[in-house]
Amino acid sequence: MAEHYQNYVDGTWTETLTGETVETVNPASPSETVGQYQQSSAEDANEAVEAASAASDEWASTPAPERGAILRQTAANLDDRKQELTELLTREEGKTHAEAGGEVQRAIDIFYYYAEKTRDMGGTVKSASAERTNLYTKNVPVGVAALITPWNYPIAIPAWKIAPALAAGNTLVLNPASIAPGVAVAIFEALDDAGLPDGVANIVTGPGSEVGDAIISHDDVDAVSFTGSGQVGHMVYDAATADGKRVQTELGGKNPTVVSASADVEKAAAIVAAGAFGVTGQACTACSRAIVHESVYDEFVEAVTERAASIEIGPGDQYEMGPQVSESELDGTLEYIDVGKNEGATLTTGGGQPDGDRFDDGYFVEPTVFTDVGRDFRIAQEEIFGPVLAVTEVNDFDEAVAVANDVEYGLSASIVTQDHTEAERFLTESEAGVVKVNAKTTGLELHVPFGGFKQSSSETWREQGDAGLDFYTIEKTIYDNF
Structure with missing residues (x-):
C-alpha cells in the first residue's frame, strides 16, 4: 500500500x-x-x-x-x-x-x-x-x-x-x-x-x-x-x-564539453559520457554537447559511442542508468531524437526505447549519440533533458569556444585538454556560471556559489x-x- x-x-x-x-x-x-x-x-x-x-x-x-x-x-x-x-x-x-x-x-x-x-x-x-x-x-x-x-x-x-x-x-x-x-x-x-x-x-x-x-x-x-x-x-x-x-x-542549460586536440581521448570520452548520461541526462548541468577538434574527432566519436552503448539500463536499484521520470519526459526526449534524425545528424547509438521484459512498462530510453551536428541544429541549441549527446566537429580552439558560447544558455561548461593556455583561455572566455577543466559538467561543491549566465x-x-x-x-x- x-x-x-x-x-x-x-x-x-x-x-x-x-x-x-x-x-x-x-x-x-x-x-x-x-x-x-x-x-x-x-x-x-x-x-x-x-x-x-x-x-x-x-x-x-x-x-x-x-x-x-x-x-x-x-x-x-x-x-x-x-x-x-x-x-x-x-x-x-x-x-x-x-x-x-x-x-x-x-x-x-x-x-x-x-x-x-x-x-x-x-x-x-x-x-x-x-x-x-x-x-x-x-x-x-x-x-x-x-x-x-x-x-x-x-x-x-x-x-x-x-x-x-x-x-x-x-x-x-x-x-x-x-x-x-x-x-x-x-x-x-x-x-x-x-x-x-x-x-x-x-x-x-x-x-x-x-x-x-x-x-x-x-x-x-x-x-x-x-x-x-x-x-x-x-x-x-x-x-x-x-x-x-x-x-x-x-x-535550464545546454552545457558543452570541449575536447581539444591535446586531449586524452579515452579520458575525454569518459568525462563526456558521465556528464551526458548520468542521472539519465535529467540534470540542468548535464553535458548536452561535445565540441571536438577535427584531429581527434573520429577517435572520440568511436570511444564515446562505445561507452554509451555499453551502459546497462534498467530499474535504478540494479542498473547503471534508470528511467526518465515520467511518460511526458520520455516523449519529449523521443521527439528530440526524431528532430535530430530529421535535421540530418548521424545517429551512432541509441535513438529509441530498449527491448526486453524489464523495459515493458517503464519510461526507459537508450543513451543516444548524434554526430555531424551543426551548431544551429535544434538538438545543439535546445535543452532536451534526457540522455542525448550532440557531437560537433570544429577546426580549432577559437571555433570551439565560439560554438560553446553560441546558445541562449550559460550554466555549466568544461574543457578536456592538456594545453594550459587553452584551459586558461576557456576559463576566461566561456559564457557559463560554472566552468571546469578536465571534469564533467555535472557535480557541484556545496560551499561555492552556483548559478548561470544568460537564460540559465x-x-x-x-x-x-x-x-x-x-x-x-x-x-x-x-x-x-x-
Whole structure:
C-alpha cells in the first residue's frame, strides 16, 4: 500500500482543505504507486504563508547558533534515515541507488554545513571617522521566503534553499514538484523531530500553477527562490519583481564539453559520457554537447559511442542508468531524437526505447549519440533533458569556444585538454556560471556559489556557500555614537 503524506503547516501535519490527493508512481514500473500526497489549493498555500509570517519575528530573534543546533539535528535525523530515503528517491524519481544515495548525502551535508555557518553570522566592524562611535554592519533576515523546487534533485535542491534560509533567520513555505515530493516531505519530518518552532518552515504539495502561484503572489512573502524550466521561471521572476520581492531563479542549460586536440581521448570520452548520461541526462548541468577538434574527432566519436552503448539500463536499484521520470519526459526526449534524425545528424547509438521484459512498462530510453551536428541544429541549441549527446566537429580552439558560447544558455561548461593556455583561455572566455577543466559538467561543491549566465539564471543571486546566505539576508549599517 502506498504511503500517505500530509502537508506540514504551522507545526502540524494536516490534510488539504480540498480533500483531494494525487499519487506518484515508480517510473521504472508505472503500475506501482509509491505515495499519495495532498492536492492542495491556493487556500492551503495562503494558510502556510500566514503561519510563516506569524512565526517570522520570533525566529529572526532566535540566536543564530540556536538555529544552527536545529539544522545540525535535522542533518543527523536525515542521516539516520539515509537508506530509507535513498530507496524512496529511487522508486519515486528513478535515479540509480548510487545516484540517489549521493543526493541524500548531499542534503545531509548541506544541513551540517549551514549549521556551522550560523556561528559566523555577524557583520563587519569598520573604523568610524568620529570619536566615540562604533561603526559596524549587521545581517538581518529578509523575512518570509517562497521556495519552488523541481523533481530532478528532489532532496538536494530543497535542502540548499531551506538550510540557508533558516540559518539566516527566515521563515518559509516550500512547494515541491508533484512528481517526486516524498524526500522533500522527509526534510520537514526531520526538522519537526529536531524541534523547529511551529510555523517556521511549511510544506504544501500540489500543482505549482495554483499552490506555487499563491505563495509567490502573497503579500507577506518577501523573497522567492525558484528552480525549474525557463518558461515558468521567467513568469515567476516577472510576477515576483512586479511586487517588489527579492528573487533568484535557476533555469535550464545546454552545457558543452570541449575536447581539444591535446586531449586524452579515452579520458575525454569518459568525462563526456558521465556528464551526458548520468542521472539519465535529467540534470540542468548535464553535458548536452561535445565540441571536438577535427584531429581527434573520429577517435572520440568511436570511444564515446562505445561507452554509451555499453551502459546497462534498467530499474535504478540494479542498473547503471534508470528511467526518465515520467511518460511526458520520455516523449519529449523521443521527439528530440526524431528532430535530430530529421535535421540530418548521424545517429551512432541509441535513438529509441530498449527491448526486453524489464523495459515493458517503464519510461526507459537508450543513451543516444548524434554526430555531424551543426551548431544551429535544434538538438545543439535546445535543452532536451534526457540522455542525448550532440557531437560537433570544429577546426580549432577559437571555433570551439565560439560554438560553446553560441546558445541562449550559460550554466555549466568544461574543457578536456592538456594545453594550459587553452584551459586558461576557456576559463576566461566561456559564457557559463560554472566552468571546469578536465571534469564533467555535472557535480557541484556545496560551499561555492552556483548559478548561470544568460537564460540559465536571473543573474541576480547565486545559491550555495556564502552566496546562499547572501540571498536570504539584508545588510544593515549601524552608527552607535556613545
